């Protein structure tokens with residue numbers, strides 16, 4: 001779908017939101033996303049065209065509630081119900097201060113103004129860069145962006161069907177014009193999650209775009 005852009009990457013009101021490009025999501029990592037590392041060169045090229053870049057980092061305390069290891073008798077990728085709703089259980093990943101939580105060293109986005117860490121509350125997951133899984137606790141990102149006059153977000157990174165999806169949907173809900181750069185994301189694809197993400201984007205007005213459609 002070829003959608004005209006109401007904001008260009010170089011516009012000071014636009015930002016690139018680069019989600020969770022961390023070693024634990026790369027091949028060989030604790031929660032590997034196939035070909036996740038292959039996104040690095042494209043993200044570097046895209047980032048260079050944006051005046052504003054925000055990076056997120058999944059940043060869990062040990063014994064985080066989203067880890068299967070925190071729930072006796074449960075395995076990774078099981079789904080359980082927590083007080084705030086359904087929760088997929090994951091292998092231990094992106095533990096604060098570990099190498100797996102570090103951003104890929106080849107990510108070359110030195111001009112990024114903010115690295116936002118999320119999922120820091122032991123008892124609440126946060127796929128979204130904006131609102132935690134209790135759907136109440138704010139990360140502060142919407143306020144940060146709005147105070148800086150940013151109204152349009154281009155979202156990319158990992159994983160398309162989890163942290164990219166929740167971040168893009170919450171961005172839209174917070175009033176931002178929101179694009180997901182399809183070829184600059186990779187998915188986990190668990191139980192139909194990827195198809196659901198595309199349906200949810202369509203319903204919410206999050207626009208799919210390919211990097212080749214982005215002009216300066």
Ligand code: VGL
Pocket residue numbers: 020025058090127158159160161162163164
């Ligand atoms: C993510 C599962 C658990 C992601 C983070 O970055 O998409 N997925 N934590």
Ligand code: ZN
Pocket residue numbers: 058060066090093094119
């Ligand atoms: Zn996580």
